Amino acid sequence: MYFRQPIPLRPARDRLLDAAERVVVESGATHLTLDAVAKSAGVSKGGLLYHFPTKEALLEGMLARHFQDVDAEVAKRLESRAGGISGRARKGPGRTGKPSRADMFSERVRVLLEWHPERPAFGVAMVAASADNPEHMAVCRAQYRALLDEFAKLPGGFERTALVLLAVQGLLLAELLHLSPYTPEERSRLVKALQRAADQCRSTP
Amino acid sequence: MYFRQPIPLRPARDRLLDAAERVVVESGATHLTLDAVAKSAGVSKGGLLYHFPTKEALLEGMLARHFQDVDAEVAKRLESRAGGISGRARKGPGRTGKPSRADMFSERVRVLLEWHPERPAFGVAMVAASADNPEHMAVCRAQYRALLDEFAKLPGGFERTALVLLAVQGLLLAELLHLSPYTPEERSRLVKALQRAADQCRSTP
DNA sequence: GTCTATAGTCCGATAGAC
DNA sequence: GTCTATCGGACTATAGAC
Numbered sequence: 093m094y095f096r097q098p099i100p101l102r103p104a105r106d107r108l109l110d111a112a113e114r115v116v117v118e119s120g121a122t123h124l125t126l127d128a129v130a131k132s133a134g135v136s137k138g139g140l141l142y143h144f145p146t147k148e149a150l151l152e153g154m155l156a157r158h159f160q161d162v163d164a165e166v167a168k169r170l171e172s173r174a175g176g177i178s179g180r181a182r183k184g185p186g187r188t189g190k191p192s193r194a195d196m197f198s199e200r201v202r203v204l205l206e207w208h209p210e211r212p213a214f215g216v217a218m219v220a221a222s223a224d225n226p227e228h229m230a231v232c233r234a235q236y237r238a239l240l241d242e243f244a245k246l247p248g249g250f251e252r253t254a255l256v257l258l259a260v261q262g263l264l265l266a267e268l269l270h271l272s273p274y275t276p277e278e279r280s281r282l283v284k285a286l287q288r289a290a291d292q293c294r295s296t297p
Numbered sequence: 298m299y300f301r302q303p304i305p306l307r308p309a310r311d312r313l314l315d316a317a318e319r320v321v322v323e324s325g326a327t328h329l330t331l332d333a334v335a336k337s338a339g340v341s342k343g344g345l346l347y348h349f350p351t352k353e354a355l356l357e358g359m360l361a362r363h364f365q366d367v368d369a370e371v372a373k374r375l376e377s378r379a380g381g382i383s384g385r386a387r388k389g390p391g392r393t394g395k396p397s398r399a400d401m402f403s404e405r406v407r408v409l410l411e412w413h414p415e416r417p418a419f420g421v422a423m424v425a426a427s428a429d430n431p432e433h434m435a436v437c438r439a440q441y442r443a444l445l446d447e448f449a450k451l452p453g454g455f456e457r458t459a460l461v462l463l464a465v466q467g468l469l470l471a472e473l474l475h476l477s478p479y480t481p482e483e484r485s486r487l488v489k490a491l492q493r494a495a496d497q498c499r500s501t502p
Numbered sequence: 503g504t505c506t507a508t509a510g511t512c513c514g515a516t517a518g519a520c
Numbered sequence: 521g522t523c524t525a526t527c528g529g530a531c532t533a534t535a536g537a538c
Contacts, residue, residue, distance in 0.1 A: 104503085121428040122327055125531065137533090139504045147532065222474040223326040223428045229475040237478035250483070251490045258487065259460055262467025269427040269470070270434040273442035278455070282463070285456045309521085331514060342514090344522045352514065 105143050108133050109157055112150060112220070113213035121223035126150075151224055154217035159235060165203050170195060194294035197243050197253070201290040204260055205283045208267060209276075219268050248293030256289050310348050313338050314362055317355060317425070318418035326428035331355075356429055359422035364440060370408050375400060399499035402448050402458070406495040409465055410488045413472060414481075424473050453498030461494050 102110075111133035116124050126147060130140040144150040170191040191199075208214045221228040240257070244250040263282065266272040274282065307315075316338035321329050331352060335345040349355040375396040396404075413419045426433035445462070449455040468487065471477040479487065 118431070120431050122329075122430075124327075126533085127531075136505055138506070141533075142503060145533090218474060218476065219428070222476070223424070225327075226323070226325050226475045232476055233478040236476065240478060251486060254479075254483075254487055255464055255490060255494070258467040258471075259464040260467070261471055262463040262465070265470040265474070266463075266466055269423060270431045271423065271427070271437055271441065273438040273445060274459075278459075281456060282459055285460060289460070330512080332512080341523055343516095343524075346515075347521060350515090 104135075105153070106157075108135070108140055108143055108150075109154055110213075112154055113216050116216045116220045117213045121220045124220050124224075147224075151217070151221050151228065155221050155228065155231065158215060158217040162200075162203060162207075165207070166196065166200050169199050169203065173199075193242060194246060197246060198287075198290055198294060200239070201256065201260055202287060204264060205286060208264060209279075214268075215264055216268055243293075246293050247295055247297040249297070253293045256286065256293055259289075260286055309340075310358070311362075313340070313345055313348055313355075314359055315418075317359055318421050321421045321425045322418045326425045329425050329429075352429075356422070356426050356433065360426050360433065360436065363420060363422040367405075367408060367412075370412070371401065371405050374404050374408065378404075398447060399451060402451060403492075403495055403499060405444070406461065406465055407492060409469060410491060413469060414484075419473075420469055421473055448498075451498050452500055452502040454502070458498045461491065461498055464494075465491055 108129065112124060112129045115128045115132050119128065126137050126140055129150070130137045133140065140150075144153055173195075174189050174191060218229070218232055221232075240250075240254060243253045243257070246253050248256075263272065263279075263286075272279075313334065317329060317334045320333045320337050324333070331342050331345055334355070335342045338345065345355075349358055378400075379394050379396060423434070423437055426437075445455075445459060448458045448462070451458050453461075468477065468484075468491075477484075
């Protein structure tokens, strides 16, 4: 039991999805092939095809994990905040208050902006899926639409919140396409400005 | 001479680039193959390869034409404006005044936002180039960087202007990736709001 | 669960006729 | 300037051993 190896450190499925993201970031969506993914993950093509029987399944897996990860991270942060400060004190131990729409908005913007530098492949699933088949994006549009409808109810209204989301998206998509020309310093200035703008949507009408 | 046919209506090179953009929009960057482009343009693969000897050359041609088109359209609008109103009157016939930085900024934002609905493939060259080889994007980054450095000198300063450009870019890139969930009405509301924000960068410090 | 081997298709590019 | 024919390689996917 001593020094028991934490193997597998990460499920095989996730390691394969990591490899797929890596390939797209390093070589571009065109070179996302089963061979390349298998090689980058250190398994054979047959091993990859056991977990994802088709390339289509691999792309859907990439998209699904991306959305799950973002939602889970937002939920986790909201929960730890509610549990740690107001929620616990207000509702008693073990109960957490339902987060407000405004908190959900701020936290999501923060997650999107802060996540990227740590994980260069953040959101790359969307680029890969769009490159492979534009019809894949219907799911993403619906997801985005739902968020939009929810956040349009903030005091800032549709235009203000949509504009903030548009700018956040602009930064992330540009980075995904290797199109972003900003220095790290400039980027953090812009991130701060975006978070400020997001906070204004919560309160100012 | 009467009813002389305007043939070729459009140079073969441009028809091939149009076809390449069409393929990417309709099928995704992964399916941008020489076969698909040739078929969509109504020529054989050999005919395509006469004009673009490699796929690389085709992608570079797509990128180059995109930037040329945008720059030319901005210049044309500035010229017609200067010639039609102030420039001509101020400087006399045949002479036009050099457009101000603020005019260049507003006009470029307007071109980017207005062009897209008329030409669904607007900017799709960048998606295709990024998918094929991320290193292609160095040119695009440099181009974008130069604009940024120029427009940061506006009264609005770096952050304000960069945020506007980010939001414009966010809208365009989302549309290129089939990710934009906005109705036409919502889109024109956002476009108006963006143009208003751009105009404020010109004046308000 | 992971591997090798291989089938069948599609890719970019070349050569040469017209 | 555009075509057909074709090569060698890379692609997705299957079959079956271990």
